[in-house]
Amino acid sequence: MPQPIIEVREVFKSYSPPAGKRFFFRTVKKTAVNALTNINLQIYPGEIFVIVGLSGSGKSTLLRTLNFLIPPGKGEVLFQGQALSALSSAEMIALRRQQIGMVFQSFALFDERTVLDNVAFGLEVAGTGREERHLRAKIMLEKVGLGHVVSHYPHQLSGGMQQRVGLARALVVNPSVLLMDEAFSALDPIIRREMQALLLALQEEHKRTLVFVTHDMEEALRLGTRIAIMEEGKLVQVGSPENIINAPATPYVRHFFSGVDTSRWQLAETYAEVWNTP
Numbered sequence: 431m432p433q434p435i436i437e438v439r440e441v442f443k444s445y446s447p448p449a450g451k452r453f454f455f456r457t458v459k460k461t462a463v464n465a466l467t468n469i470n471l472q473i474y475p476g477e478i479f480v481i482v483g484l485s486g487s488g489k490s491t492l493l494r495t496l497n498f499l500i501p502p503g504k505g506e507v508l509f510q511g512q513a514l515s516a517l518s519s520a521e522m523i524a525l526r527r528q529q530i531g532m533v534f535q536s537f538a539l540f541d542e543r544t545v546l547d548n549v550a551f552g553l554e555v556a557g558t559g560r561e562e563r564h565l566r567a568k569i570m571l572e573k574v575g576l577g578h579v580v581s582h583y584p585h586q587l588s589g590g591m592q593q594r595v596g597l598a599r600a601l602v603v604n605p606s607v608l609l610m611d612e613a614f615s616a617l618d619p620i621i622r623r624e625m626q627a628l629l630l631a632l633q634e635e636h637k638r639t640l641v642f643v644t645h646d647m648e649e650a651l652r653l654g655t656r657i658a659i660m661e662e663g664k665l666v667q668v669g670s671p672e673n674i675i676n677a678p679a680t681p682y683v684r685h686f687f688s689g690v691d692t693s694r695w696q697l698a699e700t701y702a703e704v705w706n707t708p
């Protein structure tokens with residue numbers, strides 16, 4: 431068994447309640463939300479680890495603990511064996527810039543920068559010279575099929591194209607791990623399929639570790655090497671797609687995947703071919 435690239439040990443996270451409100455001369459007490467309860471998991475190099483669950487089950491909170499955007503209340507997260515809680519703030523910034531990239535649903539592009547400069551941004555921050563960063567950004571944009579719009583601005587692109595820019599921007603710094611939070615959820619179904627295919631094709635070429643949050647079961651089955659299912663802040667099952675379909679650990683998991691067309695997830699590899707077909 432290889433060493434995990436990320437390890438989560440006994441992680442808990444709760445959000446404090448908002449201050450009690452006075453209501454008809456009584457103070458209404460609100461209780462804390464337990465967003466994560468005793469999470470233990472290992473993520474291995476090169477896998478696409480998908481986190482699924484209903485809205486509010488804790489997926490985004492868990493994803494953000496992996497790079498300490500949300501530090502856990504209790505427990506520890508290790509990256510390549512190193513406890514994140516021990517890093518200085520400068521080391522944490524370097525880790526997020528170089529090792530653990532992130533792609534959001536909202537694209538989060540800079541409107542006033544060209545596509546090329548958006549993608550080159552991470553390299554610029556890392557001090558890479560102009561010529562080299564533009565070259566690397568251009569190569570990455572060609573890989574995501576956007577070599578023809580390098581001088582455009584984000585508002586000139588469709589949603590799918592903007593998300594490809596977001597992906598290129600995250601990948602150009604060559605992170606070991608990429609965290610993706612509902613990254614394709616804002617896209618229409620056809621574009622979403624194309625993005626999934628693109629991601630699988632890029633993964634074929636360069637095996638990174640991807641941690642992908644989605645509430646879409648078919649997306650989880652199509653992309654995931656392993657799938658983690660969350661329910662009310664707890665991990666209820668972690669396994670391969672086959673394992674989860676054939677041996678759901680709880681009625682919740684069975685219910686979750688009921689009605690999903692499981693014939694399609696077996697086609698995952700062929701999407702890479704479809705993408706490469708002119």
Ligand SMILES: Nc1ncnc2c1ncn2[C@@H]1O[C@H](COP(=O)(O)OP(=O)(O)OP(=O)(O)O)[C@@H](O)[C@H]1O
Nearest residue numbers: 445463465483484485486487488489490491492645
């Ligand atoms: N900043 C916050 N303050 C208070 N409560 C929060 C905060 N962020 C999340 N929560 C609560 O923590 C729980 C887990 O939220 P989280 O966003 O991690 O779930 P999720 O599975 O990603 O949900 P969704 O799919 O809707 O994004 C929810 O009950 C949510 O309301």
